[in-house]
Amino acid sequence: MECDSMHSTTERKLKNREIDTPASYVDIYKLARKNPKPYDVMYVNHSFFKDYSDLSFISSISPGLNVGDLSVADIKAIRYSAGGIHVKVDFEGEWKILPRRMVW
Incomplete structure (x- = not known):
């Protein structure tokens, strides 16, 4: 190389x-x-160097918000787009918007 x-x-x-x-x-x-x-x-x-301190990030990609809801291990596909992050929990299912837990 x-x-x-x-x-x-x-x-x-x-x-x-x-x-x-x-x-x-x-x-x-x-x-x-x-x-x-x-x-x-x-x-x-x-x-x-670029300053990224003003950007927010998502603290978790877990599709569930409460105890007993879906976990990261249940995600089968993730799609990133300008409209947000979408997940599938089964391959034949619909894309669902990922619940956002933003950190500033």
Whole structure:
């Protein structure tokens, strides 16, 4: 795989070197390969990363809400769409909307 080759060449360049700062890795990665061309290295800052803290997520995919209701083990199929998450508890049955228990 291409990524294995990249790891191998950069590890050889890092061997017996002392790294003082994380920024030093950029220069080593650029120098790790000469042919056919040096690796393209992109130095990222905080604006590169996405902020997912405002997103909510579902705390459980259990189709039942109360004790004794259906459990996750009863789900046979899950369908994700813009309209929500739908589940089937048997293969011939209808798609049912998953009860949402949102966590913010």
